[in-house]
Amino acid sequence: MDGVHDLGGRHGLGAINPEPDEPVFHYDWERSILVMFPAMAMAGAFNLDQFRSGMEQIPPAEYLQATYYEHWLHSMIHYGTEAGIIDPEDLQRRTQHYLENPQESAPKAAKPDMVATLEQLIPTGDDYRRETDAPAKYDVGDTVRVLPQVSTTHTRRAGYVRGRVGEVVAAHGAYVYPDSNALGLGEDPHHLYTVRFTSQELWGDEPGAANSVVHIDLWEPYLTSA
Amino acid sequence: MSLEHDHSAPGKDDLIAARVKALEAILVEKGLIGSDAIDYMSSVYENEVGPQLGAKVTARAWVDADFKARLLADATAACKELGIGGMQGEEMIVLENTDEVHNIVVCTLCSCYPWPVLGLPPNWYKYPAYRSRAVRDPRGVMAEFGFELPESVEIRVWDSSAELRYWVLPERPEGTDGFTEEQLAALVTRDSLIGVTAALSPDAVTAEV
Numbered sequence: 001m002d003g004v005h006d007l008g009g010r011h012g013l014g015a016i017n018p019e020p021d022e023p024v025f026h027y028d029w030e031r032s033i034l035v036m037f038p039a040m041a042m043a044g045a046f047n048l049d050q051f052r053s054g055m056e057q058i059p060p061a062e063y064l065q066a067t068y069y070e071h072w073l074h075s076m077i078h079y080g081t082e083a084g085i086i087d088p089e090d091l092q093r094r095t096q097h098y099l100e101n102p103q104e105s106a107p108k109a110a111k112p113d114m115v116a117t118l119e120q121l122i123p124t125g126d127d128y129r130r131e132t133d134a135p136a137k138y139d140v141g142d143t144v145r146v147l148p149q150v151s152t153t154h155t156r157r158a159g160y161v162r163g164r165v166g167e168v169v170a171a172h173g174a175y176v177y178p179d180s181n182a183l184g185l186g187e188d189p190h191h192l193y194t195v196r197f198t199s200q201e202l203w204g205d206e207p208g209a210a211n212s213v214v215h216i217d218l219w220e221p222y223l224t225s226a
Numbered sequence: 227m228s229l230e231h232d233h234s235a236p237g238k239d240d241l242i243a244a245r246v247k248a249l250e251a252i253l254v255e256k257g258l259i260g261s262d263a264i265d266y267m268s269s270v271y272e273n274e275v276g277p278q279l280g281a282k283v284t285a286r287a288w289v290d291a292d293f294k295a296r297l298l299a300d301a302t303a304a305c306k307e308l309g310i311g312g313m314q315g316e317e318m319i320v321l322e323n324t325d326e327v328h329n330i331v332v333c334t335l336c337s338c339y340p341w342p343v344l345g346l347p348p349n350w351y352k353y354p355a356y357r358s359r360a361v362r363d364p365r366g367v368m369a370e371f372g373f374e375l376p377e378s379v380e381i382r383v384w385d386s387s388a389e390l391r392y393w394v395l396p397e398r399p400e401g402t403d404g405f406t407e408e409q410l411a412a413l414v415t416r417d418s419l420i421g422v423t424a425a426l427s428p429d430a431v432t433a434e435v
Contacts, residue, residue: 122267212380
């Protein structure tokens with residue numbers, strides 16, 4: 001999707017403005033939303049690629065102004081509604097209630113089995129590598145071009161490398177293919193490569209990119225020989 | 227002009243807080259989340275998993291050449307030796323800075339970040355300015371962090387578009403001969419592990435104390 005989330009190389013987005021001594025959480029509700037991610041994934045509301053795709057559905061002006069966890073909230077409500085976990089009218093009614101009663105907390109309930117699952121999950125994570133019988137089409141050292149076309153749905157084929165020529169610097173084996181997994185069409189694993197682009201190829205002689213190269217990980221269907 | 231996130235729209239923070247509570251209430255009632263799970267996981271990233279772990283790995287690599295070789299060959303396995311790894315860092319790749327090469331990490335499409343060694347990302351890493359500029363204007367970005375490199379140093383940008391998680395092994399600062407791992411780890415900042423700065427010099431740390 002050629003959306004506003006695809007930010008690499010865009011101009012006009014301002015200064016970085018790092019916050020000195022930034023806290024891990026800025027608001028108490030950020031703690032809740034962090035943990036809603038594994039909770040809703042475990043409930044089958046979304047996979048990781050769907051979750052990212054949901055954030056890309058946010059209207060562009062809102063996307064650029066919203067905070068990170070607002071992006072999460074948007075995707076959670078989208079998929080939670082689709083999965084039948086959330087009734088939008090119920091969510092709206094409850095939201096209004098908490099707006100009128102800001103001191104009131106959400107109800108509390110323990111779920112020790114979820115704590116146990118997280119104790120297992122946090123130090124191990126998930127696995128996105130998959131076996132495939134298909135041989136890798138490219139080798140390290142090959143020159144490749146990123147295909148220029150892009151779907152209107154989720155992809156990791158970033159705009160700033162589309163149509164550009166780079167060199168394969170690592171071949172990683174096969175991984176879950178986000179373009180398929182985000183649509184709920186299965187994992188459809190494909191080979192993944194790290195491709196290096198010179199700043200000259202991407203940005204010409206712009207001074208901010210002088211003597212630099214950019215690497216990005218790209219799945220085989222994104223590429224053609226060059 | 228900068229893109230601020232000050233929520234000048236009236237009540238925007240209140241609305242988000244209320245909506246998150248509403249969603250939390252639904253998930254609690256349906257038995258899909260536990261308040262104890264919220265406390266547990268948020269506490270892990272607030273108190274246990276953060277840049278101090280990346281600093282610990284870096285300090286070990288600076289004093290132990292064999293460990294450094296293992297870290298650069300297979301960062302996931304080397305970190306596991308120190309009990310470090312997991313979610314959003316299932317496969318990690320460490321990039322070594324030298325006199326001739328400086329690495330910097332970004333995720334232009336979302337906010338992918340190596341949680342097991344850095345914890346949750348700071349806001350600036352997730353916002354449009356950094357994500358748009360790191361690939362195109364890395365020298366300008368570093369300059370905003372007060373870090374400038376001669377043009378003779380090649381800058382290698384790494385855009386984390388898949389489930390591989392990149393982070394930077396900074397150069398060991400001058401004047402640290404004989405430092406313990408703990409003293410060295412104190413020089414390794416989050417920003418140096420992302421690559422927007424170098425590690426601190428011992429003089430800078432002494433001056434702050």
